[in-house]
Amino acid sequence: MRSFPIIAVIGPTGIGKTKLGVALAKSLNGEVISVDSLQVYRDGGIMTAKPTLEEMDGVEHHLIDYLEANEEPSISDFVDCAIEKIKLVQKRRKVPILVGGSTSLTKPLLSHPSVRRQELNVVIMDSDMAGLGPRLDARIDQMVGQGLLDEARHLYNLERELRESEKGVRGIWKAIGYPELRPCFKVDEDSPLHYRLMAEGIAKMKVNTRLYAAAQLDWIWKDLIPEFRERGVGFTIFPVDFPPSTHTNLL
Structure with missing residues (x-):
C-alpha cells in the first residue's frame, strides 16, 4: 500500500502559514490539520486569525472551531486528536498537512511515536522581525x-x-x-x-x-531545528520577505 507522508508547515504568527498550507494541500491532494491552541475555539475567529471559508478555498480543515470558549484541553488531549485526524486523512488516501506555530503543541505532536515512525517533511517559514x-x-x-x-x-x-x-x-x-x-x-x-x-x-x-512572533522564531531556531537535525528529520527553510509597509492605521 502506498505510504502517505506527513507534511508540517511551521512558522511564526502572521507569516502566511494558512495560505501555504492550503496551496500544498491543493497541490498534493491533502487536508489541513491545524496545530493552533486558540483556533480550536468557536469564538474569537478574528482575534485568532482563524482561516475563513474563502481562505480554506475548498480544502478540508481539521481541529479548528470545535471547542466552547471555556474548555481547556490538555496537550495530550490535543495530540491524541491530531493523531486520529492524521490517520483519518491517510485512510482517505490523502496527505496530512499540519499547519501551525503553537510552541506548546507542535513539538509534542511531531515527537509522538506515531509521527516518528512515518516520513515527516517540514517546511519552516522564516522572516526577520524588521x-x-x-x-x-x-x-x-x-x-x-x-x-x-x-x-x-x-x-x-x-x-x-x-x-x-x-x-x-x-x-x-x-x-x-x-x-x-x-x-x-x-x-x-x-x-x-x-x-x-x-x-x-x-x-x-x-x-x-510582535513579542510572540519573535519568541516563536527564537524557539524554532534554538529548539526545534536542532531537534530535527538530531532526529534526521527532513526540513526546508522557506524565507519570506515582505515589502515595505504602506498600511494606514484604522484608529
Missing part, C-alpha cells in the same frame, strides 16, 4: 476593520456570563487581544476613557503580537 513586524501591525489594523472590537466585547460579556474571571485566565480568553482590550469594556463606552483604553489596547496588542 519585515514581519509591520505586517503584524497591518494585520491587527485589518482585524479592527473586520470587527475585532465587537468580537472582544462579545467575549467580555461571555466571560461575565460564565463567571470565567473567577477561574483564572483560560480558554479563548488567553488569546492576544482580549486581555489588552478588556479594560475598555469595563467603563462607559461613550466616555473618552473608553476610546483611550481602546487605542491603548490595540497598541499593546501590536507590541505583544
Whole structure:
C-alpha cells in the first residue's frame, strides 16, 4: 500500500502559514490539520486569525472551531486528536498537512511515536522581525476593520456570563487581544476613557503580537531545528520577505 507522508508547515504568527498550507494541500491532494491552541475555539475567529471559508478555498480543515470558549484541553488531549485526524486523512488516501506555530503543541505532536515512525517533511517559514513586524501591525489594523472590537466585547460579556474571571485566565480568553482590550469594556463606552483604553489596547496588542512572533522564531531556531537535525528529520527553510509597509492605521 502506498505510504502517505506527513507534511508540517511551521512558522511564526502572521507569516502566511494558512495560505501555504492550503496551496500544498491543493497541490498534493491533502487536508489541513491545524496545530493552533486558540483556533480550536468557536469564538474569537478574528482575534485568532482563524482561516475563513474563502481562505480554506475548498480544502478540508481539521481541529479548528470545535471547542466552547471555556474548555481547556490538555496537550495530550490535543495530540491524541491530531493523531486520529492524521490517520483519518491517510485512510482517505490523502496527505496530512499540519499547519501551525503553537510552541506548546507542535513539538509534542511531531515527537509522538506515531509521527516518528512515518516520513515527516517540514517546511519552516522564516522572516526577520524588521519585515514581519509591520505586517503584524497591518494585520491587527485589518482585524479592527473586520470587527475585532465587537468580537472582544462579545467575549467580555461571555466571560461575565460564565463567571470565567473567577477561574483564572483560560480558554479563548488567553488569546492576544482580549486581555489588552478588556479594560475598555469595563467603563462607559461613550466616555473618552473608553476610546483611550481602546487605542491603548490595540497598541499593546501590536507590541505583544510582535513579542510572540519573535519568541516563536527564537524557539524554532534554538529548539526545534536542532531537534530535527538530531532526529534526521527532513526540513526546508522557506524565507519570506515582505515589502515595505504602506498600511494606514484604522484608529
